[in-house]
Amino acid sequence: MRKRVRRRYASERWFRGFGLAAVAISVLFLAFLLYAMASKGIGGFSHYEARLPIDFARSDLFLDPATLHGPDAAQTVAGADLEGVISKAAAAAYGASAARMFGDAAATRLGEAIVANPDVLKGQGMFWLPVSSQVDIAAKGESDTASEQLVNALQQKQALKRTFNGRFLTASDSTDSSSVGVWGALKGTFFTILVTMALAFPIGVLAAVYLEEFAPRNRWTDMIEVSINNLAAVPSIIFGLLGLAVFLNTMYLPRSAPLVGGMTLALMTMPVIVIAGRNAIKTVPPSIRDAALGVGASKMQVTFHHVLPLALPGILTGTIIGMARALGETAPLLMIGMRAFVAAPPGGIADPATVLPVQIFLWSDEVDRGFVEKTSAAIIVLLLFMLVMNGLAIYLRNRFERRW
Amino acid sequence: MEMKEKMPITPTTPVPSPSAAISAEAHEEGPSVADDLDVVPEPAFAIDVSHHANIDEAAAHELDAGKEPKMSADKVSVFYGDKQALKDISIKIYDDRVTAFIGPSGCGKSTFLRCLNRMNDTIPSARVTGRIELDNQDITSSAMDVVQLRARVGMVFQKPNPFPKSIFENVAYGPRIHGLASSKSELEGIVESSLKRAGLWDEVKDRLPESGTALSGGQQQRLCIARAIAVDPEVILMDEPCSALDPIATAKIEELIHELRGRYAIAIVTHNMQQAARVSQRTAFFHLGELVEYGKTSAIFTNPRKQRTQDYITGRYG
Numbered sequence: 001m002r003k004r005v006r007r008r009y010a011s012e013r014w015f016r017g018f019g020l021a022a023v024a025i026s027v028l029f030l031a032f033l034l035y036a037m038a039s040k041g042i043g044g045f046s047h048y049e050a051r052l053p054i055d056f057a058r059s060d061l062f063l064d065p066a067t068l069h070g071p072d073a074a075q076t077v078a079g080a081d082l083e084g085v086i087s088k089a090a091a092a093a094y095g096a097s098a099a100r101m102f103g104d105a106a107a108t109r110l111g112e113a114i115v116a117n118p119d120v121l122k123g124q125g126m127f128w129l130p131v132s133s134q135v136d137i138a139a140k141g142e143s144d145t146a147s148e149q150l151v152n153a154l155q156q157k158q159a160l161k162r163t164f165n166g167r168f169l170t171a172s173d174s175t176d177s178s179s180v181g182v183w184g185a186l187k188g189t190f191f192t193i194l195v196t197m198a199l200a201f202p203i204g205v206l207a208a209v210y211l212e213e214f215a216p217r218n219r220w221t222d223m224i225e226v227s228i229n230n231l232a233a234v235p236s237i238i239f240g241l242l243g244l245a246v247f248l249n250t251m252y253l254p255r256s257a258p259l260v261g262g263m264t265l266a267l268m269t270m271p272v273i274v275i276a277g278r279n280a281i282k283t284v285p286p287s288i289r290d291a292a293l294g295v296g297a298s299k300m301q302v303t304f305h306h307v308l309p310l311a312l313p314g315i316l317t318g319t320i321i322g323m324a325r326a327l328g329e330t331a332p333l334l335m336i337g338m339r340a341f342v343a344a345p346p347g348g349i350a351d352p353a354t355v356l357p358v359q360i361f362l363w364s365d366e367v368d369r370g371f372v373e374k375t376s377a378a379i380i381v382l383l384l385f386m387l388v389m390n391g392l393a394i395y396l397r398n399r400f401e402r403r404w
Numbered sequence: 405m406e407m408k409e410k411m412p413i414t415p416t417t418p419v420p421s422p423s424a425a426i427s428a429e430a431h432e433e434g435p436s437v438a439d440d441l442d443v444v445p446e447p448a449f450a451i452d453v454s455h456h457a458n459i460d461e462a463a464a465h466e467l468d469a470g471k472e473p474k475m476s477a478d479k480v481s482v483f484y485g486d487k488q489a490l491k492d493i494s495i496k497i498y499d500d501r502v503t504a505f506i507g508p509s510g511c512g513k514s515t516f517l518r519c520l521n522r523m524n525d526t527i528p529s530a531r532v533t534g535r536i537e538l539d540n541q542d543i544t545s546s547a548m549d550v551v552q553l554r555a556r557v558g559m560v561f562q563k564p565n566p567f568p569k570s571i572f573e574n575v576a577y578g579p580r581i582h583g584l585a586s587s588k589s590e591l592e593g594i595v596e597s598s599l600k601r602a603g604l605w606d607e608v609k610d611r612l613p614e615s616g617t618a619l620s621g622g623q624q625q626r627l628c629i630a631r632a633i634a635v636d637p638e639v640i641l642m643d644e645p646c647s648a649l650d651p652i653a654t655a656k657i658e659e660l661i662h663e664l665r666g667r668y669a670i671a672i673v674t675h676n677m678q679q680a681a682r683v684s685q686r687t688a689f690f691h692l693g694e695l696v697e698y699g700k701t702s703a704i705f706t707n708p709r710k711q712r713t714q715d716y717i718t719g720r721y722g
Contacts, residue, residue, distance in 0.1 A: 217528060287565035291628070293523065295578035295635055296555035305577075306567060 037379055044377025045168060047178065048139040049128040050101065051159040054089040054110075056121045061085050068118035077114050082107040086129065094159075098150055103132035105167065105179035128161070133177040133370025140373075168377060172345050173359065177370025180363070182381050184345040188258055188338070188353030189327065189385070195262020195349055196326050200269040201319055207270075208277025208315070213303050232271035239268040240332030248336060256337040256352040264336055265326040272325065276318020280311040313397040320393035324386055330357040356382045472540075474499050474639060474669040475520060475557075480534035482515050482524065489515050492534070493695045495688055497639070502661060502670045504684035504701065506677060508721065511690040513673045514562075517641050520671065521557035522550050538639070555582055558632035562644040564624035566616030566631070571608050574616040574627055575599060578635035594634055602630035603660050622653025629660065633668070640664065642672040646679065658683050677717055681705050689713045 063080050067073075086106055091099040106129035113127060114120060131139070138147035139160060154160040171181025207228075215221045243264030247253045253260050284307050292302040333339070338354050339362060346353035354362070356378060363375040473496035482490040490512045497503050497520075505513035515524065522543065524530040536543050543553050555578070566574050575595040578584075585591035595612075599605040604626045608619070616627055625645055632640055642661075646654040661670060661683045674680050680687055681701060688698040689712075697704060697713045708714045715721060 285565075287561060287563055288567065289526070290523065290559075290561055291565040291567060291631075292577075293526065294521070294554060294559035294561070295581075295631060296551050296553075297577075297581055298551050301581055305581075310568065 037376055037383075040373055041376030041378075041380040043140055044373040044375075044380075045165055046162050047165040047167075048131050048136050048160055048162050050131050050135075050154055051157075051161075052086065052089055052102070052106075052127050052129050053093055053124065054085060054127060055124045056085075057123060059085045059088060061121070063114070063121055065118035065121045068115065068121075073115045073118070074111070077111040080111075082110050082114075086110060094150065094153060094157075098153075101131055101135050101147075101150060102129055103178040104174065104176040105130045106132075108179060128163075130165075130167075130178055131160075133368060136178060137369055168374070172343050173341060173354065173362075174343060177366070177368045177374055180371075180374055182356065182359065182378050184342055185354050185356045185359035185378070186381065186385075187345045188261075188342070189355040191258035191346060191349045191353060192261040192265065192333075192355050193323060193327060195259055196265040196269055197319075197323060199263060199266035200273055200322065200326075203266075204270045204273030204319070204322075205277050205315055208274045208281060209303060209308065211274070212278045212281040213307065214299070228271045228274050232275055234268075235331075236268055236329055237331040237335065239264055240335030242267065243332060244335045254350050254352075256340045256342070256354075257350050258346060258353050258355075259349040260336050261333050261338050261353075261355065262349070264332050265329060268329065268332060269322040269326045272322035273315070273319050276322070277311070277315045280314025280318065281307060283314065284310045309400075313400045316396045316400070317393055320389055320396075324389055327386060327389065328357050328382070330361050333358050334361075356385065471498060473497060473537075474539065475671075476537050477516070477519070478535040478537075480516070480519060480532065480536060482512070482519060483531045483533075484527070485529045489693055490519075491693045495695060495698055497669050497671055498686075499669045500665060501686055502665055502672060502684040503686040503688065504680035505671065505673045505688050505690060506675075506680045506716075507690035507696075508716065509675070512693045513688075513690045514643050516690070517643055517671060517673050520639070520641055521554050521559055522548075523554075523559065525550060555635050556637055557639040557641060558635065558637035560625070560628050560632050560640065560642045560645050563648050564621055564628055566619070566624050566627050568615060568617050570613045571616050571619070571627060572612040575630050575634045578631060582635055584635065598630040598634040599627075601633055601664070602626045603656065603663075604630055620653070622649050622656060625649060625653070625657060626660065629657075629664075633664070637668065639669045639671065642670065644673050644675060647675060654679070677705075689716065691716070 061080060061082075063077070068076060083104075086102045087099045090101050094101070109129050110127060113125075130136075135147050135151060139151045139162075151160065167179060168181050170183050171179060172184030174180045211221060211224065243260060247260045247263055248255060253263075288306050288310065289302055292306045297305065333355060339358050340352060340354065341362075342352050342354050360375055360378045360382065363371045363378060475497040477493055477495045480490060480493045481488060493512075493516055495503075495516075505517060507513050518524045519532055519536060520543075524532060532544060534544070538553070538556065542548065567577065569577075572595055575598050576591055579591060579594045585594055596605060596609075599608060604623060607623060608614075608627075616624065619627060625648075629640075629645075646657050649657065658679065661672065664670060672680075672683065684701045686698070687701040687704040689696045689704060689708075689710075691712055697708060697710045699709075704713060705717055708717060
């Protein structure tokens with residue numbers, strides 16, 4: 001008897017040990033993941049700028065400060081050969097090897113400075129400009145012998161400083177890694193999720209309400225239930241093919257647009273919302289329905305006055321989990337052309353756009369080494385986006401949760 | 405449904421003592437109700453028994469002859485799928501009376517109660533046959549609007565089930581959906597009078613915006629009664645309203661039932677035979693889906709005509 005008891009306690013200790021080990025391993029993996037991402041990605045939010053003296057009087061730039069007023073100024077400046085000016089000035093200041101130390105981003109910055117104050121063109125100016133990705137990487141300590149010497153030279157002259165890369169959050173995709181940003185992808189994600197939400201939430205919730213509260217139990221509803229459960233398990237790329245076949249090839253909707261992306265993702269998210277909604281509705285105690293019916297409420301009043309408000313926290317949780325999945329989805333969007341190179345942020349749901357996960361996928365494929373940390377930084381932005389959404393889910397759930 | 409035998413050898417005395425049944429009967433305002441004139445306090449109980457001993461089953465229904473029944477059921481059967489839960493139940497329910505349905509678990513008494521306001525409609529497999537009338541109007545027909553029916557025949561459930569809303573909203577919900585109040589102050593008046601009639605006003609008047617679920621069990625049940633009477637029903641059905649409550653809360657509800665009797669026809673399902681004896685004037689005993697016996701409460705408890713009733717009220721099974 002005593003031996004039995006001891007054996008039972010021993011098995012309990014073992015079980016607890018295994019459980020603890022499982023938790024420890026998952027925490028370890030999570031910590032590793034977060035560390036790897038943070039250490040790589042944090043660099044993407046900052047970049048190096050170098051000081052560059054430019055003598056416009058001696059450059060070959062043909063720009064008249066007098067013409068640089070008004071709305072066309074930016075275009076006029078963009079048409080000028082600022083790259084050439086920068087290259088010459090850099091070579092003059094830091095030697096021939098420094099001729100290519102600035103990239104596209106520097107020219108853009110210089111252009112902005114000129115538009116802001118055209119009078120700089122009249123004489124000499126001192127500018128802090130973002131360096132090219134090669135120099136940036138070298139400055140951040142990843143070896144590239146040629147650039148390293150240049151970086152050392154610049155640092156001795158105190159002509160190099162690290163600043164927050166605001167451009168990363170405000171710019172869109174670019175071929176030059178020093179001037180890329182996530183704004184376009186973020187905006188595309190926002191539009192896409194908006195379309196998904198607007199379609200999947202009402203349709204999913206109404207379907208769940210109908211199936212749970214109104215539909216008769218028969219072969220047809222059983223079949224629908226099985227189909228919905230199966231749809232939730234269908235690989236997402238299949239939905240991409242469906243979107244391609246239906247929305248693009250049959251309905252001729254615009255390619256690469258958040259509209260189509262959102263519709264495709266709505267197809268994917270709807271079964272999840274229906275299942276979550278039905279479960280949430282099922283957990284509303286029948287006594288509440290009885291109570292409302294007992295005072296003479298109609299079926300619809302019971303549903304919309306009592307059942308739905310009580311099921312709402314569960315429905316919202318399910319919806320946001322579905323949305324988070326849609327937010328991180330890449331495969332179906334590749335099929336409908338949202339992997340295109342889009343350099344301008346979309347202005348609406350019908351404009352060409354890309355989304356964050358696809359942007360990450362695209363950058364991870366780039367040859368330019370500057371994209372490595374940009375990819376990680378974009379992942380951090382995506383995760384923050386998700387964190388905000390999940391936080392919202394928890395907040396809403398607690399807000400609407402009621403006891404009965 | 406199975407019978408559980410309890411102490412088959414020792415003969416037990418009837419659970420509610422005859423005097424208890426009598427005192428319950430004494431709650432009726434004797435003189436005003438013609439057929440209860442034969443109930444005279446105290447020693448009359450012996451006469452009462454001998455009097456009723458000669459009445460046969462049919463005569464039990466004649467008790468209330470000359471009085472229009474509020475509700476009447478005629479040969480009502482209920483099927484759940486293929487299983488028959490109720491067999492040809494015929495019963496009449498009157499104004500100013502509390503009618504108790506007693507019987508062992510699963511005997512169909514709650515099922516029958518739920519027929520009276522068509523709550524069985526919500527169970528897809530349930531099928532009801534026979535005729536049930538409310539003021540001589542068939543309520544089982546499709547012409548009867550079930551929403552209006554339930555406004556006229558209110559219900560209080562076994563477990564207190566207030567809405568997870570404020571106390572005010574709980575009571576105001578019914579009048580609001582039926583459009584009984586044209587202004588906010590009128591609605592407030594209905595809420596106040598309903599809570600007063602349910603004997604809850606003094607306890608909750610300062611906390612109307614609080615959640616109904618924050619009240620104690622007994623208060624919740626009285627809130628449910630207030631909610632039911634707020635739509636001004638004609639009949640109130642109570643499905644074991646005290647089974648989840650402690651004795652003190654139960655006593656309050658029973659007292660409330662006495663007070664409400666003058667206004668509404670009340671039908672109550674109860675497991676507790678003492679409760680049936682205390683609160684009701686008519687008792688119907690159900691067993692295995694059949695109505696075994698129906699008559700005056702005093703008669704059922706002191707001098708049942710059927711052996712099965714006798715066995716049940718003396719605690720041989722149930």
